[in-house]
Amino acid sequence: MSVTIIRRGLLPSLLAALILVLMGCNDEFSGDFTVSHRSSLLPNWSIEELTGNADIAVIGTVGQTLDTRFAPINSSENPGVGYSYTTVLLNVEDVVHPGESLASEIAVLLEPSVVSSDASVTALQSRDIPGFEAGERVMVFLEKVHPSLIEDGVVSVPDGFTSDTYFRTLVTARYGKLLPAGNEWRDSRSGEEVRLAAVESGFASSN
Numbered sequence: 001m002s003v004t005i006i007r008r009g010l011l012p013s014l015l016a017a018l019i020l021v022l023m024g025c026n027d028e029f030s031g032d033f034t035v036s037h038r039s040s041l042l043p044n045w046s047i048e049e050l051t052g053n054a055d056i057a058v059i060g061t062v063g064q065t066l067d068t069r070f071a072p073i074n075s076s077e078n079p080g081v082g083y084s085y086t087t088v089l090l091n092v093e094d095v096v097h098p099g100e101s102l103a104s105e106i107a108v109l110l111e112p113s114v115v116s117s118d119a120s121v122t123a124l125q126s127r128d129i130p131g132f133e134a135g136e137r138v139m140v141f142l143e144k145v146h147p148s149l150i151e152d153g154v155v156s157v158p159d160g161f162t163s164d165t166y167f168r169t170l171v172t173a174r175y176g177k178l179l180p181a182g183n184e185w186r187d188s189r190s191g192e193e194v195r196l197a198a199v200e201s202g203f204a205s206s207n
Helices: 013-021 047-053 147-151 197-207
Strands: 003-004 027-032 034-037 056-072 081-097 105-109 113-116 137-144 164-171 177-181 185-186
Touching: 027 056, 047 197, 056 105, 081 137, 081 197
Parallel strands: 003 056, 105 164
Antiparallel strands: 027 034, 034 113, 056 081, 056 137, 081 105, 081 113, 137 164, 137 177, 177 185
16 A cells, blocks of 8 residues: 655644544454454445535546555554545536536545554544446535644645545545446445435535
């Protein structure tokens, strides 16, 4: 696993606290990281609540994975524990909401994992965070990357993109990455079917 170590940045304290209290999960090993899974970290939003919290929903094809960045939490009690941020490119086919034009390619920051670079430290990751593979056709719900993540050096806008074409995935316990299912869509993890009309209606009612 190729990881860029980022030495600066103030990170949210909530997930840092969860590292201390949510232990005893099933460990998995990936490259230099020990990763434990905990699905209860994600909100249990309905599709209407998800659309209400998203800035945009797009249909597109997953392209290149850029890099993975490790941002330490800087806790003396949990040395080597931090957030793992991965950015992928998405070739935009259609904008479900807000229905206006968007660049043909956008950069998408995936839901971060909490990981450890020290095999003796148990860290947390939600099992429900979906993975993205090149060539997949997906529908995803996105929000703009928060400026503080960029200003604090936690993530950086990829070359060739701007803050207007850099988004973050919204993921819940039930929905996150939708895959084609005939004429409709189905969540890649929960298997729940989602009608495109319901997504469009959810955005309409939230405005």
